[in-house]
Amino acid sequence: MSDEELKALLDAFRQKLALDPEIRAAEKKIADGTADFSDTSRMFWRRSELLGDYLQGIVLDLAPEDRERLAEALLRMGYNDTNSVLVPLQEALDEPLGVHLTPVAPKYPAERVMTVAHALMDPTVPEEKIVRRAGAPVTNVNMSFHDKYMEENARIRAKLGMKPTITRYGSGCCKWCSEVAGRYRFGEQPKDIFRRHDNCGCTIIYDNQVLRGHQNEGGGSSRAWEEVDPAEVMRNGFKPARNSPAQAEKINENALNGLTLAGERDILRLSQQSIRMQNYVNRNILKMSSRELKKSIESWSKRVEEHRGFIADPTDHCPDWDSYNSQKQAGLRQHWEKEIRNFNADIQAALEELERREKHE
Numbered sequence: 179m180s181d182e183e184l185k186a187l188l189d190a191f192r193q194k195l196a197l198d199p200e201i202r203a204a205e206k207k208i209a210d211g212t213a214d215f216s217d218t219s220r221m222f223w224r225r226s227e228l229l230g231d232y233l234q235g236i237v238l239d240l241a242p243e244d245r246e247r248l249a250e251a252l253l254r255m256g257y258n259d260t261n262s263v264l265v266p267l268q269e270a271l272d273e274p275l276g277v278h279l280t281p282v283a284p285k286y287p288a289e290r291v292m293t294v295a296h297a298l299m300d301p302t303v304p305e306e307k308i309v310r311r312a313g314a315p316v317t318n319v320n321m322s323f324h325d326k327y328m329e330e331n332a333r334i335r336a337k338l339g340m341k342p343t344i345t346r347y348g349s350g351c352c353k354w355c356s357e358v359a360g361r362y363r364f365g366e367q368p369k370d371i372f373r374r375h376d377n378c379g380c381t382i383i384y385d386n387q388v389l390r391g392h393q394n395e396g397g398g399s400s401r402a403w404e405e406v407d408p409a410e411v412m413r414n415g416f417k418p419a420r421n422s423p424a425q426a427e428k429i430n431e432n433a434l435n436g437l438t439l440a441g442e443r444d445i446l447r448l449s450q451q452s453i454r455m456q457n458y459v460n461r462n463i464l465k466m467s468s469r470e471l472k473k474s475i476e477s478w479s480k481r482v483e484e485h486r487g488f489i490a491d492p493t494d495h496c497p498d499w500d501s502y503n504s505q506k507q508a509g510l511r512q513h514w515e516k517e518i519r520n521f522n523a524d525i526q527a528a529l530e531e532l533e534r535r536e537k538h539e
Contacts, residue, residue: 179244187248188255191232200224213267215328215383216347222260222324223379229256230317237312242299249295249312253319257286258490260323268331277386278529280482280522282334284326285489285511287319289504294319314376325372325382332364332384334519338526340386346371347381355380463527468535471528478521478528485514485521 195201204221207213229252237245261283268281297311332342344367348359355378358368364384372382466474489511492499499507 179240179247184248184251187236188251191229191252191255194228194232195225198224198228208263208267211270214271215264215267216381218263218267219324219381219383222256222263223321223381225256225259226317226320229253229320230313233312233316234309237298237308238305242301245298245308245312246292246295249298249316250291253291253295253316254286256320257323261327261490264324264327272386275386277340279335279338279526280479280518282330282518282522283486283490284323284330285515287322287326288507290319290322318374318376318378321374325374328382328384329372334522335386336364343385344371345381345383345385352378463524463531466528468532471532475525475528478525482518482521482525485518488514 201221201224204213204217204224207217233249233252240248265281265283272279294311294315297315298308300308328344332344335342342364343361344364345361346355346359346367348355352375354375358371359380362368362371374380463471463474488495492507492510496502496510502510
């Protein structure tokens with residue numbers, strides 16, 4: 179298969195996506211700014227279904243090596259499309275909540291993709307089994323890009339002191355899915371909550387719980403923190419609760435003891451120290467002027483996007499990528515991921531330092 183023939187097959191699949199009414203409706207909500215992750219989950223499940231159907235319909239018309247190449251290209255396209263939608267949507271959902279964290283696109287699961295793609299050229303199995311392999315396994319891998327984004331970004335935010343929750347809405351496809359469905363604080367969810375069986379259309383998303391400080395009667399801020407429902411902030415704006423000094427002290431005492439406002443033991447400590455611990459990533463931040471901090475934030479954000487590009491398409495940064503052994507490739511990916519985490523931590527710390535200075539001006 180020539181490059182032109184491969185491109186024609188990819189374009190034909192994109193045309194199918196463009197004509198699907200369910201996908202078009204979701205894309206309109208995204209463009210209108212009214213979409214959330216439940217909309218993208220349903221949209222990418224539909225895209226994944228169409229991908230499996232499309233590949234099943236043409237797989238036997240292709241030479242074995244072309245089946246592998248096309249499957250890998252379609253899944254790579256699915257990965258890129260998923261993150262190109264979720265990253266800006268995440269930023270749009272965060273903005274009214276006052277959250278300024280750079281979303282993280284999970285690394286491309288090259289080994290899993292190639293395992294599924296390579297199975298399509300197995301000469302030892304009958305054709306009907308090749309057709310089956312082109313369906314549900316490919317569909318599930320494509321949907322895993324959305325699921326993995328939910329998992330990775332929930333994990334990162336939990337580490338930063340937020341309280342994300344994982345919700346799985348069962349689609350009624352089987353008894354197991356109905357039993358595992360529910361809403362859980364991240365870290366307390368069932369072990370297999372992200373698992374999918376063949377033709378599993380469950381919706382799996384995370385919600386971002388944010389923390390805000392209390393404003394006391396004197397106009398200052400206490401060191402206590404409370405959970406805020408993002409939907410409440412969207413409806414009513416960001417309004418810090420007012421407490422008397424005694425109330426603020428009691429709430430803070432509970433928080434520092436690892437208690438929720440209801441007095442129950444919680445997994446995460448709510449102290450100001452745990453919320454701001456990332457400030458210590460780059461000690462030079464405290465020495466920078468506000469102008470230097472803003473320039474650094476811009477520079478670090480560019481580096482994050484640059485490293486995301488390295489992960490999404492390593493060959494663009496390393497022309498000899500395919501000649502590296504798997505250990506070297508894995509090491510480079512881990513290095514780029516670590517750099518992204520460090521840059522994001524510096525960005526967050528700089529934003530918090532700017533906010534602190536604005537409050538004291």
